[in-house]
């Protein structure tokens with residue numbers, strides 16, 4: 690491995706300027722709002738402020754699954770937060786999520802509106818509220834939570850580690866790409882070995898764990914993330930592929946992946962979702978131009 694870096698960290702790090710890379714212009718080492726701006730409010734019980742990234746679509750898949758089960762209380766307005774333009778730093782957004790990251794949910798159906806941030810917390814909140822996609826018996830429920838929390842702890846190595854250095858960083862650093870490729874392939878192998886003996890992550894039931902893991906690791910083996918399918922030889926993970934295909938075939942998953950989506954085929958982007966009928970092609974075309 691080449692070692693061509695001459696950089697020596699100073700005694701004290703100071704932020705001087707954007708350092709290049711895809712999101713450099715919005716990154717700062719401080720928290721808090723940057724502009725005074727309220728968030729819009731729709732008429733449904735649940736207000737979602739998000740974007741169609743893997744963390745965002747976990748929640749829209751969950752909401753579409755709940756609606757498909759007949760839970761009308763899961764009707765939602767999905768507002769698009771353009772993170773590359775810094776919309777997560779508005780005062781309204783920061784009030785709901787001091788961490789300034791999508792997704793964030795506001796439940797207006799409770800006596801006092803409840804804010805929920807962190808996609809794992811949102812999935813668990815919705816699962817408990819509607820008693821759905823979370824197993825009832827303690828052992829299987831715990832197994833679902835094991836994998837839900839596994840996803841929350843593991844995906845930053847995939848997104849913030851591998852994805853960042855492979856696709857977004859302004860220079861290719863062999864050490865960083867090697868380190869995170871190794872870890873991501875190890876994680877895929879963890880899933881592959883587990884899914885060799887289990888239909889879904891917690892056993893025979895499709896749960897919040899599958900909904901959380903699918904957009905990241907399902908997306909990776911389907912070739913949707915970072916154009917890295919060939920690089921990581923994802924075809925080797927046949928059990929993950931079998932599981933990802935089964936989840937991808939679900940109509941609610943297809944709808945959930947479209948909501949707040951700004952990438953891919955135009956016919957698969959629904960920038961905002963306010964009614965079930967927004968998925969109709971004609972309406973979707975109109976909403977795209979908003």
Ligand SMILES: N[C@@H](CCC(=O)N[C@@H](CS)C(=O)NCC(=O)O)C(=O)O
Pocket residue numbers: 715742743744745772777789790791792806807808809
């Ligand atoms: N652990 C958080 C991570 C959320 C997250 O990283 N969101 C990204 C998009 S996927 C974001 O909002 N980035 C904007 C920023 O970093 O300013 C969750 O799962 O909700």
